[in-house]
Amino acid sequence: ELQIALFYGKERNTLLSGNLPAVVLTTYSILSRDAEVLNKIPWNYVVLDEAQKIKNHNTQMCKATKFLNSKRRLALTGTPIENRLTELWSIFDFLMPGYLGSIDDFRKRYENPITKYQDHEKREVLKKIIHPFKLRRLKKDVLTELPPKSEEKRYCTLAPTQIVMYKDIVSERGSKLIAKLKDESQPVEYIHIFALLTKLKRLCDHPKLVLNGTTPKGTTSGKFELFKEIMEETLESGEKVVVFSQYLEMLDIMGNWLKGINVKYESLRGSTMNRGKVVERFQNDPDCNVFLGSLMAGGLGIDLTSASVVIHYDRWWNAAREDQATDRVHRIGQTRGVQVFKLITKGTLEEKIDAMITTKATLMNSIVESDDTMFKSFSRKELIELLTF
Secondary structure (H helix, E strand, O other): OOOEEEOOOOOHHHHHOOOOOOEEEOOHHHHHHOHHHHOOOOEEEEEEOOHHHHOOOOOHHHHHHHOOOEEEEEEOOOOOOOOOOHHHHHHHHHHOOOOOOOHHHHHHHHHHHHHHHOOHHHHHHHHHHHHHHOOOOOHHHHOOOOOOEEEEEEEEOOOHHHHHHHHHHHHHHHHHHHHHHHOOOOOOOHHHHHHHHHHHHHHHHOHHHOOOOOOOOOOOOHHHHHHHHHHHHHHHOOOOEEEEEOOHHHHHHHHHHHHHOOOEEEEEOOOOOOHHHHHHHHHHOOOEEEEEEEHHHHOOOOOOOOOOEEEEOOOOOOHHHHHHHHOOOOOOOOOOOEEEEEEEEOOOHHHHHHHHHHHHHHHHHHHOOOOOOHHHHOOHHHHHHHOOO
16 A cells, blocks of 8 residues: 655644655645655655646746755646746756756857747747656647637627826826836846736726725726626526635625626635535535635646636736646536626726736647746837837
């Protein structure tokens, strides 16, 4: 019988005394803290699950994995490239140190030519040199019994009040940032740009998110009206629906609307206690038809297969996070086709973000055959585009 031990908790160091069990499981955070202890053990195999965790080669977490003493190494991930090609380099630097050269060599030889100049020849060379050491399997290839999934982008427009607010925010704060971005001698003020883009994204969701909940009577959101339309159609058909948003205030607005129309729902966010019970109630209660989840808290580690509709109310900075959230519904145990809606406000930065994350997804698929950090991978030109209305 295979012996398995969890290297976790206050007494974890006692597990490493005497005969080691065949398998030791731990977390990335524990590995970072106890790297000195774990480095002394001659491991036969080190396996990284969710290996995109080491995509940033400068983090302590990444360095700790690379210092482990092991004969063999394996990395498992569904997203080896989320934003930059150097993320792929970091994973390979764990697997086969030096195989893709130094980080500077890799940038000069592959990343810059491929991402900046669309060098097809360099892309093909990179594909060939990593091909013998990677095995990619798509969900449709290994889960042949899984029902189909269809994705649809639904578009809306800003309500009149939102248009006025959007223009005011861009003209008041955006013009100064654009001027600095156009000056190559000036550093990129990521903090200020991110704050402004976040405010615009929140406004696209609902004016209440930028007015601290106090809005003139009758103020609404073009996207929220579209959301209610989709929800009403879904609920009338008897389907269960999962809704993801980045903003807790938006989940509150949705919850208040659902209460007003007497629809039972469950909600999960970072502060939620007893996550398992929340998920269980949604999964098993036939009268609970809606699950409202924070993208960060509800997008990983849970099964929501009783639903057959997913709504991404707002867009994240890369497609991988959204796909992982969608996979809470479209996974083993699902017996019906899954419909995914992504809501986008036309003529705003949301439409531009959508185009950019599609490009990032294409980058991964072009290199690895069969996509918060992304924000800093935007060029000056892309940032100017996001700040323009």
